[in-house]
Amino acid sequence: MFGNTLINAILVGAITVIFCFLISTLLPGIERKYIHARIQQRIGPVVIAPGIMAPIKFMFKENVKVESPVPGLYKALPIICFIAVTCLLIALTPQAFAIPALSSLVAIVGFLKVEEICYVLMGALSKSVMSVRMPFPDQIKGAAHNNAVRSFVEDISSRRSLRMITYGSFPLYLALFAPVTQARSIFLSDIVAFQQLNGPFLFTVSGAIAAIVFFIGYMIILNEYPFSIIKAKCDVIEGPYMEYASKYRAIVYLTRGFFMMVLGVLFSVLFLGIPPVITSWSILINIIVALIFVFMMGIFSAFSPVFTNRQLLPTILGTTLLGVLAIVLGLL
Amino acid sequence: MDEKVPRSNIIETEIPMGTVHPAALEPYRVRFFVEDEIVQEAEITIGVNHRGIERIMEGLPVEKANSLTEKICGICSNSHIWNSCRTAEIGLGIEIPERATYIRVIMGELERLHSHFLYLAHGCEVLSHETFSMRVFYLREIVMELLAMIGGNRVQYGCSVLGGVRPRCDVDEAKLLRLKNDMDAVEEGLTGFVERFLADSVVQSRITGIGVLPQKQAIELAVTGPTLRATGVARDLRTTMFEYDNFDFNVITQPDGDVRSNLVMRALESFESIKIIRQAIANIPEGKVVNRDWEMFDTDMNESYIEVPRGTLYHSYALESGRVRHCIIRTPSMANIGAMQYACIGDQITDAQLCIVQCDPCFTCTDRAIEIIRR
Numbered sequence A: 001m002f003g004n005t006l007i008n009a010i011l012v013g014a015i016t017v018i019f020c021f022l023i024s025t026l027l028p029g030i031e032r033k034y035i036h037a038r039i040q041q042r043i044g045p046v047v048i049a050p051g052i053m054a055p056i057k058f059m060f061k062e063n064v065k066v067e068s069p070v071p072g073l074y075k076a077l078p079i080i081c082f083i084a085v086t087c088l089l090i091a092l093t094p095q096a097f098a099i100p101a102l103s104s105l106v107a108i109v110g111f112l113k114v115e116e117i118c119y120v121l122m123g124a125l126s127k128s129v130m131s132v133r134m135p136f137p138d139q140i141k142g143a144a145h146n147n148a149v150r151s152f153v154e155d156i157s158s159r160r161s162l163r164m165i166t167y168g169s170f171p172l173y174l175a176l177f178a179p180v181t182q183a184r185s186i187f188l189s190d191i192v193a194f195q196q197l198n199g200p201f202l203f204t205v206s207g208a209i210a211a212i213v214f215f216i217g218y219m220i221i222l223n224e225y226p227f228s229i230i231k232a233k234c235d236v237i238e239g240p241y242m243e244y245a246s247k248y249r250a251i252v253y254l255t256r257g258f259f260m261m262v263l264g265v266l267f268s269v270l271f272l273g274i275p276p277v278i279t280s281w282s283i284l285i286n287i288i289v290a291l292i293f294v295f296m297m298g299i300f301s302a303f304s305p306v307f308t309n310r311q312l313l314p315t316i317l318g319t320t321l322l323g324v325l326a327i328v329l330g331l332l
Numbered sequence B: 001m002d003e004k005v006p007r008s009n010i011i012e013t014e015i016p017m018g019t020v021h022p023a024a025l026e027p028y029r030v031r032f033f034v035e036d037e038i039v040q041e042a043e044i045t046i047g048v049n050h051r052g053i054e055r056i057m058e059g060l061p062v063e064k065a066n067s068l069t070e071k072i073c074g075i076c077s078n079s080h081i082w083n084s085c086r087t088a089e090i091g092l093g094i095e096i097p098e099r100a101t102y103i104r105v106i107m108g109e110l111e112r113l114h115s116h117f118l119y120l121a122h123g124c125e126v127l128s129h130e131t132f133s134m135r136v137f138y139l140r141e142i143v144m145e146l147l148a149m150i151g152g153n154r155v156q157y158g159c160s161v162l163g164g165v166r167p168r169c170d171v172d173e174a175k176l177l178r179l180k181n182d183m184d185a186v187e188e189g190l191t192g193f194v195e196r197f198l199a200d201s202v203v204q205s206r207i208t209g210i211g212v213l214p215q216k217q218a219i220e221l222a223v224t225g226p227t228l229r230a231t232g233v234a235r236d237l238r239t240t241m242f243e244y245d246n247f248d249f250n251v252i253t254q255p256d257g258d259v260r261s262n263l264v265m266r267a268l269e270s271f272e273s274i275k276i277i278r279q280a281i282a283n284i285p286e287g288k289v290v291n292r293d294w295e296m297f298d299t300d301m302n303e304s305y306i307e308v309p310r311g312t313l314y315h316s317y318a319l320e321s322g323r324v325r326h327c328i329i330r331t332p333s334m335a336n337i338g339a340m341q342y343a344c345i346g347d348q349i350t351d352a353q354l355c356i357v358q359c360d361p362c363f364t365c366t367d368r369a370i371e372i373i374r375r
Helices: A002-024 A027-039 A049-059 A071-092 A094-098 A105-125 A135-139 A153-168 A170-177 A188-198 A205-221 A246-272 A283-302 A309-331 B053-057 B062-072 B077-092 B098-126 B130-151 B173-199 B201-207 B215-220 B259-283 B332-344 B349-357
Strands: B013-017 B029-035 B038-045 B299-308 B311-320 B323-330
Touching (some): A002 A283, A027 A246, A027 A283, A049 A246, A071 A105, A071 A246, A105 A170, A170 A205, A205 A283, B038 B349, B053 B062, B062 B311, B077 B299, B098 B259, B098 B299, B098 B349, B201 B349, B311 B332
Antiparallel strands (some): B299 B311, B311 B323
């Protein structure tokens, strides 16, 4: 009996994760085709191109040798990111609620932090050709500062990732803990149960403010414009992803779409009390929430230039204060 | 000198960018010397696009050489062939029919429009504001189609010839009507864009006070064109060109010399170009478009300066048996490289490409042999 229940739970959880993953492959295409392209009055790519066709294409491309001091670790990082995002989704399924250590906000924060730290390592371990010194013109007599230490654009990206971990993603974590103030528990099962009894947290003053903070944090952690300082094309180009090619780049693409979906599901769980279950129609709400986030993110990013520190710091400070307000209101 | 003087003694880290970089339209290399992401000094190196056009022109018949100058630049191709023809016309004393002068002015101003629109679109692209960038590109498309209508091509028009313009580039009533209607559409679109652009507070915070080039420094560095005018200096060579004698237009200036001033400068200057084109449409005289009644003879070095979208363009060569000798071409970006390096200093490295782009570089034109004479 227990064995059958366990197998059923694992099967349902696994199918839920696979279903969410399949849906997630459409999200980047929806963002680019139906939001960015429509706003910019152009045709845009085929909707399955960015999330499905591009990764498939990259899977069959020849890999390039990376200029990294630890190439093995560098190449493993996208896979680690993907695993962290998958674990995050598993933790959100009701089947995982039976394992409190996995389905608590501490674990959620941990998985998100793993994903963030991967960017720091990616940037630090990448030494792409984009910044290689040209010996003749750079060191010729008359060139300025021959003895300056050479840095790589990816190094800047790495330092920026560290900065984003330090304070950039702070609003998202504040928003994650806002529902705790009402449910009085860090366990997802309690947060979901509380909302099923008392209504969604989103429809409280504290919840509405926290939802705004969550959305801004969502864009920050996805490195989407205008917060994409770690991979801004105007200076660090692709940033930490610069040297990923072939199947590694395919995983980067898949992870991004999957992460968009999982963050939408995370919002559904924490703010609506609806965890993803493949056996229930409520999974449609998870998908709709993920789509709403993608639409909103697409609109915001299409109408904003990339931020520099001058714009980023006040935005994060303001959002953090809003997050604190949401928590204080939740506690009252 | 002001506070933007490079503090060489504390420079520790170099971040080289290029020669290939997505924010740069052309291959050039910049070495940024930074402290905590603040640029202390910048060094631009060009030379990877050198094609030796002056060398190829050496000894060519002047008509062929003129056509070749059009290949110097994809953006201001008309300006090069116009100035090259003008150089020979000055040396040989060729009189240009007035109708041809008007058509040259129309082509020149259309080229200025498409160059300035490219600049605005590229500026927005470097800001990572793709939506604004796309909107300007749509406006530019109208101008490109007009250039194709008159010149037959979207880029290399081959409009100017010695003595005037090619007969195929003559403009009939239908073309003038389309030109007039499209100028109305461009003006309406540009007005909408400028209003939206200036009202966007986030964009304004990205461009205001960034890449400041003080007027004194701009004059010291011999900066030219809109980049100079964006520092408040009302210097436009069109006011001295005989081709523009019959046209009424204002020399636009902006006060601050920063990225905002440069962007606004180009936008306002585009309105002046529309004004000039409208005057040309209204007043274009009847008559022939090319004067074939001239004779070739040997001349010493002939010089011609014209105002092109990026500043002052210089062409000079001598004529010997109808062939070009000792050709020298200097494009405006050559004069503006110092400004590009200077503008980066003191700003964040994220803004560095923006500071370079604000000077509207065209390194492909600029890549040519330079003889430095030390005195």
